[in-house]
Amino acid sequence: MSEPILEISNLRRLFDVSKPWLERFIAREPRQLLTAVDEVSFSINKGETFALVGESGSGKSTVAKMVVGLLQPSGGTVRFAGVPEGERPRPGMVQMIFQDPYASLNPRWRVADIIAEPMIVTRARSGARADAASRANRVAELLNLVGLSPRDSDKYPHQFSGGQRQRIAIARALSSEPEFIVCDEPTSALDVSVQAQILNLMRELQERLGLTILFISHNLAVVRHMANRIGVMYLGRLVEVQESDALFLAPKHPYTRLLIDAVPNLSEIGRDRVPVQGEVPSPINPPTGCTFHPRCPIAMPICSRERPVFREDAACHALTPQASAAE
Amino acid sequence: MAGKTVLEVSGLTLDFATRRGTLRALDGVSFSIARGEVLGVVGESGAGKSLTGTAIIGLVERPGRITGGEIRLNGQRIDNLPPKEMRAIRGRKIGMIFQDPLTSLNPVFRIGDQLIETLQEHLPLSKSEARQRAIELLTEVGIPAPEKRIDGYPHEFSGGMRQRVVIALALAAGPDLIVADEPTTALDVSVQAQIITLLKRLCRTRGTSVMLITHDMGVIAETADRVAVMYAGRIVEIGPVAEVIRHPRHPYARGLMGAIPALDTRVKRLTQISGAMPRLDAIPKGCAFQPRCPIAIPRCATDRPELVQAGASRAACWLASSEAEVPA
Amino acid sequence: MADVPRNSAEPSRFQRIWESDVMWSFRHSPVAIVSAIVSLVMIFGAILAPLYAPQDPFNPASLNLMDGLTAPGKVNEFTGKTFLLGSDSQGRDMFSAVLYGTQVSLLVGAASVLFSAVIGVFLGLMAGYIGGKTEAVIMRVADVQLSFPAILIALLIFGVARGIIPPSQQEDATLILLILAIGLSNWAQYARTVRGSTLVEKNKEYVQAARVIGRSPLLIMLKHILPNVMGPVTVIATINLALAIIEEATLSFLGVGMPPTQPSLGTLIRVGQQFLFSGEWWILLFPALTLVILALAINLLGDWLRDALNPRLR
Numbered sequence: 001m002s003e004p005i006l007e008i009s010n011l012r013r014l015f016d017v018s019k020p021w022l023e024r025f026i027a028r029e030p031r032q033l034l035t036a037v038d039e040v041s042f043s044i045n046k047g048e049t050f051a052l053v054g055e056s057g058s059g060k061s062t063v064a065k066m067v068v069g070l071l072q073p074s075g076g077t078v079r080f081a082g083v084p085e086g087e088r089p090r091p092g093m094v095q096m097i098f099q100d101p102y103a104s105l106n107p108r109w110r111v112a113d114i115i116a117e118p119m120i121v122t123r124a125r126s127g128a129r130a131d132a133a134s135r136a137n138r139v140a141e142l143l144n145l146v147g148l149s150p151r152d153s154d155k156y157p158h159q160f161s162g163g164q165r166q167r168i169a170i171a172r173a174l175s176s177e178p179e180f181i182v183c184d185e186p187t188s189a190l191d192v193s194v195q196a197q198i199l200n201l202m203r204e205l206q207e208r209l210g211l212t213i214l215f216i217s218h219n220l221a222v223v224r225h226m227a228n229r230i231g232v233m234y235l236g237r238l239v240e241v242q243e244s245d246a247l248f249l250a251p252k253h254p255y256t257r258l259l260i261d262a263v264p265n266l267s268e269i270g271r272d273r274v275p276v277q278g279e280v281p282s283p284i285n286p287p288t289g290c291t292f293h294p295r296c297p298i299a300m301p302i303c304s305r306e307r308p309v310f311r312e313d314a315a316c317h318a319l320t321p322q323a324s325a326a327e
Numbered sequence: 328m329a330g331k332t333v334l335e336v337s338g339l340t341l342d343f344a345t346r347r348g349t350l351r352a353l354d355g356v357s358f359s360i361a362r363g364e365v366l367g368v369v370g371e372s373g374a375g376k377s378l379t380g381t382a383i384i385g386l387v388e389r390p391g392r393i394t395g396g397e398i399r400l401n402g403q404r405i406d407n408l409p410p411k412e413m414r415a416i417r418g419r420k421i422g423m424i425f426q427d428p429l430t431s432l433n434p435v436f437r438i439g440d441q442l443i444e445t446l447q448e449h450l451p452l453s454k455s456e457a458r459q460r461a462i463e464l465l466t467e468v469g470i471p472a473p474e475k476r477i478d479g480y481p482h483e484f485s486g487g488m489r490q491r492v493v494i495a496l497a498l499a500a501g502p503d504l505i506v507a508d509e510p511t512t513a514l515d516v517s518v519q520a521q522i523i524t525l526l527k528r529l530c531r532t533r534g535t536s537v538m539l540i541t542h543d544m545g546v547i548a549e550t551a552d553r554v555a556v557m558y559a560g561r562i563v564e565i566g567p568v569a570e571v572i573r574h575p576r577h578p579y580a581r582g583l584m585g586a587i588p589a590l591d592t593r594v595k596r597l598t599q600i601s602g603a604m605p606r607l608d609a610i611p612k613g614c615a616f617q618p619r620c621p622i623a624i625p626r627c628a629t630d631r632p633e634l635v636q637a638g639a640s641r642a643a644c645w646l647a648s649s650e651a652e653v654p655a
Numbered sequence: 656m657a658d659v660p661r662n663s664a665e666p667s668r669f670q671r672i673w674e675s676d677v678m679w680s681f682r683h684s685p686v687a688i689v690s691a692i693v694s695l696v697m698i699f700g701a702i703l704a705p706l707y708a709p710q711d712p713f714n715p716a717s718l719n720l721m722d723g724l725t726a727p728g729k730v731n732e733f734t735g736k737t738f739l740l741g742s743d744s745q746g747r748d749m750f751s752a753v754l755y756g757t758q759v760s761l762l763v764g765a766a767s768v769l770f771s772a773v774i775g776v777f778l779g780l781m782a783g784y785i786g787g788k789t790e791a792v793i794m795r796v797a798d799v800q801l802s803f804p805a806i807l808i809a810l811l812i813f814g815v816a817r818g819i820i821p822p823s824q825q826e827d828a829t830l831i832l833l834i835l836a837i838g839l840s841n842w843a844q845y846a847r848t849v850r851g852s853t854l855v856e857k858n859k860e861y862v863q864a865a866r867v868i869g870r871s872p873l874l875i876m877l878k879h880i881l882p883n884v885m886g887p888v889t890v891i892a893t894i895n896l897a898l899a900i901i902e903e904a905t906l907s908f909l910g911v912g913m914p915p916t917q918p919s920l921g922t923l924i925r926v927g928q929q930f931l932f933s934g935e936w937w938i939l940l941f942p943a944l945t946l947v948i949l950a951l952a953i954n955l956l957g958d959w960l961r962d963a964l965n966p967r968l969r
Binding site: 279 | 485486488515516517518519521523524527542544545546548549552568582583584585587588589590591593594596598599601603
Binding site: 068069070091092094095096098099100103104105106107108109117118121122169172176 | 859860861863864865866867868869870879882883
């Protein structure tokens with residue numbers, strides 16, 4: 001369980017958010033770059049579910065896209081076990097499940113074609129092209145696996161409900177026999193009762209197939225249910241990484257604490273609280289030093305000057321002995 | 328809490344005339360909200376919760392049509408008012424908060440102008456009085472430096488600040504009832520907590536009643552006094568929030584509570600309700616939940632259960648009153 | 656884990672199409688029904704002309720100068736023949752001439768629409784999907800072209816091409832040249848529309864899913880995006896069919912289109928207008944009327960299709 005399958009180090013991604021060059025030229029403005037992901041490092045072990053949580057603008061989805069290869073990193077590396085540095089793993093080894101089951105299936109394709117596509121593409125490359133009959137068998141098998149009927153393979157996506165569509169998307173992801181699956185907010189477009197079905201299914205499949213999952217979500221409760229380890233992101237930076245239970249029991253970074261406190265909980269009926277003020281600042285002009293310092297209840301002078309170093313599970317000045325002694 | 332009734336909805340039925348026949352989107356929805364009370368309305372998409380809110384503020388659009396029941400605000404019937412009179416009630420007596428603050432604010436007007444216009448439309452105030460009142464409102468909803476920000480445009484505000492402005496607009500004329508439809512869904516968790524706290528505080532101090540429509544049971548748990556659970560256009564359970572969350576009587580409500588992953592405990596498997604809510608054109612006869620129900624009896628397929636007293640709540644289930652606690 | 660209770664009886668394919676939203680809107684639009692019937696009658700009437708037309712107007716051997724200038728329905732005083740829509744100065748039966756002329760007009764129209772759609776859709780897909788410099792070049796060319804009237808561009812292309820081709824082959828090449836010229840003058844609209852739809856589609860997750868498994872950009876464009884941008888293309892193609900027929904008629908009317916030996920509706924109108932003041936009105940009227948009705952019917956059909964496929968406009 002302990003060998004890492006994915007290692008990410010110092011991952012960075014910039015986006016060019018400048019105006020068109022003519023406008024920029026006339027207004028004499030420089031190029032404007034947005035740092036969506038900044039110096040993010042973590043590793044994921046084989047067979048575990050690693051989750052990235054954060055609010056909008058935290059860069060969690062950008063990390064996911066770099067892991068599956070939809071975006072190129074501006075700096076740092078994404079390295080899979082057994083794959084030489086700078087190369088991508090075999091096609092189909094890493095798969096992705098998307099947020100919106102209404103947009104993630106091509107509306108003009110039949111379910112059988114949707115599920116078979118990764119099979120065809122990836123098998124074709126490794127040289128062993130499967131014939132139509134064995135492909136149909138495999139599609140039926142996959143449909144059964146995700147709790148649908150093989151009779152559904154001739155239908156079009158619009159004939160299914162949101163939850164069923166997400167099952168089809170899962171079947172498609174599994175059809176290339178992946179070892180690693182990135183799930184980008186896979187249930188946030190679904191209703192609670194359907195969300196429970198999909199989450200249960202994903203945990204079942206993970207155990208059965210020995211998959212490794214990178215799970216991206218803004219929903220802490222869902223993450224708690226799914227993940228072994230959790231990374232918390234804020235404004236493009238990783239602020240804390242801990243085992244799931246430890247993170248919820250004893251969060252180290254003040255932002256993690258804020259996030260956990262902010263989630264409305266069924267067991268605290270009618271609770272009154274003092275919420276943390278402020279909102280996530282724009283990533284175009286992030287605060288200096290620790291980006292969380294303007295909202296931090298325990299901020300010290302050093303926080304606005306220096307960027308905290310990530311050590312022992314979290315990146316916070318208050319956790320560094322020298323800093324707290326000096327102030 | 329047991330004060331005067333502000334809103335009384337009884338037997339509300341709403342149909343959509345489509346070319347494939349009439350679809351019943353709301354079927355005999357009845358509930359009431361007392362003065363100062365927060366009623367949460369939960370349900371999954373398509374359950375009819377937003378439509379109930381739309382019907383109350385009189386903004387049902389064609390081909391939808393109220394075909395039965397009545398809606399009374401402070402005893403006055405409002406579901407059959409002519410559009411002009413309804414416009415006067417909207418804003419003055421009923422405030423509205425929607426999911427996306429950008430759609431409730433006009434992007435080309437300063438937020439101050441929108442507030443002042445709303446104030447002057449409903450209250451006899453001069454321009455400068457209205458402006459003063461607008462600044463007070465902005466202060467009240469926690470906008471920093473309101474004297475300056477009042478001349479800002481909506482796009483200059485962050486998502487959370489915009490939703491605060493919308494709350495100020497909804498409260499401007501001192502309404503008796505606020506219909507809030509998914510007011511925090513578009514916001515980040517930390518901002519969501521701020522908005523919930525604000526809404527709760529303001530309504531408590533002013534004695535305004537709130538109908539809080541959301542899919543998030545957690546928000547309801549923290550905010551509401553009573554909660555109504557909707558399924559396929561009907562209320563299946565209604566009762567005090569603690570009662571419905573801790574001892575849900577209807578099997579759907581019970582499934583719903585078990586399906587929500589919790590922060591403090593980790594279970595191996597979430598309770599799952601098989602299937603999905605039926606589409607409006609395929610609502611089963613009898614109890615609409617019966618095909619998905621783990622404890623259905625033959626009677627459920629033929630007769631539709633009405634809301635009956637079950638403990639402190641009322642539930643629409645044939646088994647709700649017979650067994651106090653059905654094993655889950 | 657069965658989800659929604661499904662209907663036991665699956666509707667047949669025909670039933671599904673008949674019950675679809677587009678068909679429903681068709682069945683409830685009298686304008687659409689009438690214009691569809693008119694278009695179909697004219698299209699099939701023209702295609703099947705060789706089966707029932709009284710005469711082959713393209714074959715000089717079948718013409719008799721003595722039949723010339725007979726009024727509609729009148730008996731010719733020399734040969735004793737009658738012509739339903741009259742005859743022209745060459746003794747050509749106008750009814751047959753209109754049928755064959757419609758055939759030529761439709762052929763040029765349909766072929767040029769197909770040609771411009773293929774070019775425009777492909778360039779639009781490339782511009783939208785690849786973006787960057789490719790997009791800038793394609794779209795600027797399209798902008799320039801759209802700022803001139805299509806007829807001017809068609810005239811230009813036609814003129815240049817004629818200069819290149821040796822005069823002896825010009826007559827045979829005219830049909831192809833017309834198709835190319837009209838086709839090339841109309842691709843920009845498709846490119847613009849398809850680029851817009853492609854920009855929307857390419858950000859959808861099904862395209863990302865195909866990219867994750869390593870599908871090539873060309874296959875993503877053709878297999879994933881293309882089927883999803885065909886709706887607006889069909890609408891433009893239908894409306895453009897009417898425009899292309901008129902464009903061809905204009906060119907032929909100006910004398911740079913189909914020759915009188917192989918007349919299209921435009922050529923017939925050009926020939927006919929010479930007889931207008933000498934009292935032989937039918938030589939002009941019937942081709943012109945056919946052109947107007949054909950273009951109007953197809954155009955109305957296109958308008959309806961646009962509304963039916965884009966419910967937001969209703």
